[in-house]
Amino acid sequence: MMIPMLLVISFIVYYGLQLTGIDPINFMVSPEMLSSNKENVEALRESLGLNDPLIVQYFRWLGNILHGDLGYSFDGSSIASVIAVRLPYTFELAGYSLLFSTIIGIGIGIISAVRQNGIIDYVGRVLAVLGQAVPQFLVGIILIQVFSIKLGWFPASNRVSPDATSALADAFFHLFLPVLTLTIGMVAVLMRYARNTMLDVLNSDYIKTARSKGIPEWKVYLKHGFRNAMKPVLVILVFRIPALIGGSVVIETVFSYPGIGLTMTNAIVSGDYPVVLVTTLIIAATMLICSFMVDVFNALLDPRVRLGE
């Protein structure tokens, strides 16, 4: 299912971008040459294959992609080399945010369910409501204002400093604020959801049975409650991944973080379509792989869910 889906998406995007009427020749040849040297321009067009039917161009492009040749952006740099640097940065950002928001969200959610109406429950609920209402980029701006401008603890932009002594420390300092921003946004929803599912589970009969057997309370929560509450929470992760990737596009702009999202945003603003094409495909492929992985995890966690059923 994944491969045909990617093919359809790539074709739609490829075709769609042709409709914009942006002519790659304009990026290669100065306007004076374009008007004075019509014949040469036409020859260039022919040699680049721009006069072939669209479908031929599409399959040629696709063939190149499959050979690992992602083509060149309009400013002449190799897309593959740009992606090779920037994709890992985005994975770092999204991966850490997913990790921390999952741990924190589920943790607080479960504590709030176990200690219902306690102080953590109350604070968590207020934060969840606020986290859903304040735009993520605004959270980012506030964090920049406080932590990098007022306090000067963390840099406000970029991923690498030229004068860094230790790569690890450098990564930590640059990742801290963007990851925190994304995590705050993700935690809000996850926390609320984890709390509700855990509450449902704790009110179910098998928990009562477990308690009446005299199993210690912590074991009831962790072994019986947690495992069963996790399944719906994992499912919601599928729905969080689009939000995570969409969010990282915005957050990368806020922090001028040189990842795929920023690359794509800049490419759209400047009309650099080869880059737009490749970045959207990478995002689509990532999304499909992620949802496939969640299915697999789901099957591992719940014996009743089997693939192919």
Place this chain on the structure above:
Amino acid sequence: MGETTSIKDSNKSASSSLFKRNVRKFMNNKLAVLGLVIIVVITVACIIGMIVGVDYGTPVLTDMKQAPGNGHLFGTDTIGRDLFARVLVGGCYSILIGAFCAVMSSVIGAILGALAGYFGGKVDMILIRISEIFQAFPQLVLVMMLVAIVNKRGLGNLLFIFVFTGWMTTFRMVRNEFMSLKNETYVKVCEAFGMKKSNIMFKQILPNVMSPIIVSTTTNVAFFILQEAALSFIGLGVADSTPTWGNILNAAKSVSVVTNQWWIWVFPGLAISLFVLAINFFGDGLRDVLDAKQQ
């Protein structure tokens, strides 16, 4: 004949008492009422600002980056436009974008969902596949892609793109409801009477799905407002001549504005957050009242 009218009458009085009960239930939810009040106040203020014709577009270069006070309630922006006027008019556009897109995407989602759920089979399969292709993208990325394809930044294009990319969740929900409702006895009876299919779908089944649609439309207003803000912030939203809350916040991309002119991003930021918060409270209250399954 007399009997049918009396049944109709009793149905009517039953539904009106249900309505009264729902209103009472809603009024008991303090947060939801507060949300509704905030929504109404902000919307009315923005509309009044628009009607009175506050000057939001003329840059007064001598008044650049003025702090709040001194004739400018919220101060002025980087090229000397009155920020209070911009927040009011921007609110009009933001709320318009949110409401229009939420309603339209619900309408489209409901119609397609009804078709897919009621007819099933091939229609269902095709529509599901299309919605899956759409959902393979984060919505924001999809929107950005369309912005690249449409290649023009205008209010109309933005509305179209949001509606075009926003119908899937309602579609899924309505489809699933229709799937289960189409086997109910009353639908079978209508079919046996030979009632028109469109009649059955939209007059008989759809009213039973209205509650979740209304609730999701409400929360979608907030979603689209946030979406527009994010898009405008990264510079792909509506052109600067049409202010929206997100557009005004775009100025906060510059670090010097964030540091030195707090009012430029604090006030529109507050406006968005407060409005979205109010919609979420209102939507939760509405869900408690309308969605029987949650009770």
